[in-house]
Amino acid sequence: MTESHLHPEASWELKDHPIPTGKEEIWRFTPLAPLAPLFAGVPRSEKRLHWVGPLPDGVTHDCYSLAECVAAGGQAPFDRIAAVAVASDKAAYIDFPAGLVLDEPYVMDVEAPAGVYYQNLNLVIGARAKLTVVLRHRGQATYGELLNVIVGEGAEVNFVSVQDWDAGSVHAGQHSFTIGKDAQVKSVTATLGGSLVRLMETASFTAPGGQLEQFGIYFADAGQFLEHRLFVDHNQPNTVSNVDYRGALQGEGARSVWVGDVLIRKQAENINTYESNKNLLLTDGCRADSVPNLEIETGEIQGAGHSSTTGRFDDEQLFYLRSRGIPETEARRLVVHGFFADIIRRIGVPEVEQRLLAEVERELEQVDLSPTPASLEQGIEEK
Amino acid sequence: MSELIISGLHVEVETEDGPKEILKGVDLELRNGEVHAIMGPNGSGKSTLAYSIAGHPKYHITSGSVRLDGQELTGLSVDERAKAGLFLAMQYPIEVPGVSVANFLRTAKTALSGEAPKVRTWVKDVNAALERLGLDPSFSSRSLNEGFSGGEKKRNEIVQLEVLNPKFAILDETDSGLDIDALRIVSEGVNRYMESGDHGVLLITHYTRILNYVHPDFVHVFVDGRVVTEGGAELADHLEEEGYDRFIQLAKA
Numbered sequence: 001m002t003e004s005h006l007h008p009e010a011s012w013e014l015k016d017h018p019i020p021t022g023k024e025e026i027w028r029f030t031p032l033a034p035l036a037p038l039f040a041g042v043p044r045s046e047k048r049l050h051w052v053g054p055l056p057d058g059v060t061h062d063c064y065s066l067a068e069c070v071a072a073g074g075q076a077p078f079d080r081i082a083a084v085a086v087a088s089d090k091a092a093y094i095d096f097p098a099g100l101v102l103d104e105p106y107v108m109d110v111e112a113p114a115g116v117y118y119q120n121l122n123l124v125i126g127a128r129a130k131l132t133v134v135l136r137h138r139g140q141a142t143y144g145e146l147l148n149v150i151v152g153e154g155a156e157v158n159f160v161s162v163q164d165w166d167a168g169s170v171h172a173g174q175h176s177f178t179i180g181k182d183a184q185v186k187s188v189t190a191t192l193g194g195s196l197v198r199l200m201e202t203a204s205f206t207a208p209g210g211q212l213e214q215f216g217i218y219f220a221d222a223g224q225f226l227e228h229r230l231f232v233d234h235n236q237p238n239t240v241s242n243v244d245y246r247g248a249l250q251g252e253g254a255r256s257v258w259v260g261d262v263l264i265r266k267q268a269e270n271i272n273t274y275e276s277n278k279n280l281l282l283t284d285g286c287r288a289d290s291v292p293n294l295e296i297e298t299g300e301i302q303g304a305g306h307s308s309t310t311g312r313f314d315d316e317q318l319f320y321l322r323s324r325g326i327p328e329t330e331a332r333r334l335v336v337h338g339f340f341a342d343i344i345r346r347i348g349v350p351e352v353e354q355r356l357l358a359e360v361e362r363e364l365e366q367v368d369l370s371p372t373p374a375s376l377e378q379g380i381e382e383k
Numbered sequence: 384m385s386e387l388i389i390s391g392l393h394v395e396v397e398t399e400d401g402p403k404e405i406l407k408g409v410d411l412e413l414r415n416g417e418v419h420a421i422m423g424p425n426g427s428g429k430s431t432l433a434y435s436i437a438g439h440p441k442y443h444i445t446s447g448s449v450r451l452d453g454q455e456l457t458g459l460s461v462d463e464r465a466k467a468g469l470f471l472a473m474q475y476p477i478e479v480p481g482v483s484v485a486n487f488l489r490t491a492k493t494a495l496s497g498e499a500p501k502v503r504t505w506v507k508d509v510n511a512a513l514e515r516l517g518l519d520p521s522f523s524s525r526s527l528n529e530g531f532s533g534g535e536k537k538r539n540e541i542v543q544l545e546v547l548n549p550k551f552a553i554l555d556e557t558d559s560g561l562d563i564d565a566l567r568i569v570s571e572g573v574n575r576y577m578e579s580g581d582h583g584v585l586l587i588t589h590y591t592r593i594l595n596y597v598h599p600d601f602v603h604v605f606v607d608g609r610v611v612t613e614g615g616a617e618l619a620d621h622l623e624e625e626g627y628d629r630f631i632q633l634a635k636a
Contacts, residue, residue, distance in 0.1 A: 315440060320477035323437050324491035324547060325465035334490060338481030342526065345481070 010076035012066065014041065014087045017080040026079060026200075029257040029289055030227055034170045034196045037116045038144040041084045051108040051135075058100055064091040064122070074122055074148030075176035078200055078231075082146040082174035085118040092119070098126030098152060105132035105158075105349055112141030112169075119145045123159075127152035127180070132349050134160040137171060138193075145173030153181040153207070160187070160352050164359065165194030172198045179239075181207035188347050189245075190356055191218040191226050192363055198227040205236035212241040215343045216258075217356070219363045220286065222251025229259040230275070234268040243275035246343050247288060248336055250367050254286035258308075261293045264301060272302040279310040280339055282332075282367065332369040337361070385415040385452055385468070385581060387551045392447035394428075394435045405431045407608035408447070413551060413583045418573075420594060420619060421587045423605030424627045429587045430474060432605070433555040437471040438464050451551065466495055468550030472540040472557050478528040484539065485509065485523035488546055495547060512545045515575070517568050533560040541572035552576065553585045558593035570596030591623045606634040 019039045020027040069091045077083040191197050218226045232241045247256045260275040279288035292306035321331035340360045394406035405428045435442040438461040449456040456464045493499045510520045516538040602618040603610045611630050
């Protein structure tokens with residue numbers, strides 16, 4: 001079987017993941033210094049994070065060893081930090097039984113005080129279950145993570161992760177979906193806070209018929225580095241993936257990286273995939289890298305495509321809004337709000353949508369969207 | 384009494400070969416209660432006139448003035464011109480993903496009047512305006528112009544005209560791309576807007592078709608960046624029979 005050229009091989013063994021030098025393809029964009037404590041590896045410790053709130057009825061919680069972890073069928077670590085998380089923490093398993101239907105989203109609030117933490121979290125979702133899980137990260141931690149979401153046959157899962165860290169926090173993690181036969185997975189990743197957040201988000205299939213939608217929003221402020229690396233492994237036929245990530249950047253040194261890798265393996269006939277990334281640069285001094293990659297090993301597919309755009313405000317949109325009396329700053333706010341709302345409205349869980357819209361509005365309140373001196377000068381010249 | 388006075392308007396655009404003059408001295412006077420039709424061939428500068436008055440950054444006014452009730456518009460920003468009472472219904476309304484029609488209308492109304500509209504009557508007013516234009520109330524939750532048909536976009540422009548209630552409206556080829564039913568519905572919207580008597584319309588069009596529904600008080604023939612002939616509604620009938628050719632020759636002479 002051909003392995004993707006874009007990714008190192010996954011392995012549960014820490015020794016297979018040397019400390020990166022920064023020259024590796026998967027680390028080439030990332031500032032490594034803030035991650036040093038997470039690369040180092042720590043002795044297994046009792047210091048671990050807990051999420052707040054009781055489990056829903058019928059849902060159980062357990063701790064697994066590494067051997068049990070491997071047997072459960074989650075995705076092995078792709079990088080050093082996920083491997084360190086496995087080596088440093090007992091795996092927490094949350095079991096959502098087959099057929100479980102949750103009317104309300106199950107919200108896991110991770111509140112982290114300052115310090116170095118690891119988490120190896122596994123959500124095992126039984127066949128035909130229908131539910132929404134919201135994982136919300138807050139606090140001041142340096143946090144390394146492996147999260148496995150293992151989705152059973154015919155299940156319908158909405159998974160939302162919100163990175164709402166305080167300034168100074170560092171979060172590097174791997175979120176992996178393993179999707180069963182005919183299962184439908186919708187994931188939403190909202191990365192708003194933290195000094196450095198780097199998420200590797202992977203998906204693969206255990207049987208044909210799975211459908212994956214991955215939506216993301218991120219908002220990088222001055223000095224923030226936010227990286228999302230997606231890898232969809234179409235390793236089964238008749239599977240569908242659709243990826244759409246949107247980012248806004250503002251302020252000196254605001255950085256974002258989006259990498260969207262899709263591998264269509266030889267056996268993955270009749271699949272359909274599309275990935276899109278759009279970045280809006282709100283001010284000078286910020287930078288967005290956007291790298292979509294398609295690796296296609298069979299031509300017997302329905303479709304495969306990608307698009308990537310990075311730019312400033314669309315003058316025609318601003319003109320249209322302003323011609324209705326909306327002042328420039330307000331028009332910009334409306335455009336950015338819409339840029340994110342366009343993604344958020346697809347979540348389909350009103351409570352989650354409202355919460356994320358509120359987060360975006362809070363971010364927007366902190367941004368100075370008034371016209372820059374340069375555009376003001378231009379305005380005067382026009383007159 | 385309201386008036387929109389355009390005098391000696393010269394406008395340039397930047398091209399690869401340097402600045403190019405599009406409007407070469409336009410004079411027009413609109414008063415409330417009047418519908419003025421501007422007719423002319425493709426490329427004569429009709430849309431440039433509309434966008435220049437509204438303040439599109441692509442167009443540079445090199446001389447002349449546009450005054451609305453004595454207030455000079457050319458020194459104002461786009462939104463300030465709207466606040467002064469100007470409205471432009473666009474030929475190609477712009478898509479703004481994720482911004483609902485309702486949110487857009489409320490934001491615009493708030494900006495124009497300086498206070499948020501009353502919650503109790505607002506939704507009712509918007510829905511009534513939508514209904515008059517043959518649009519379902521659910522239309523207000525759709526993203527602005529995104530995925531709208533050509534007809535829906537134009538109807539939505541007229542919904543805005545009714546809800547925002549400006550002093551003067553410039554309609555830039557609002558009739559283009561409309562089928563007979565939509566043309567009638569849009570025209571009725573324009574006529575309702577004119578009913579109050581304190582509004583004026585500058586209607587830009589290629590065709591006389593819309594003038595069967597919206598009756599102009601004045602017709603201006605626009606060729607090569609200026610008005611070459613003016614008259615009453617009967618001038619449109621002449622154009623229908625003879626075309627623009629005579630006027631193009633006239634402009635060259």
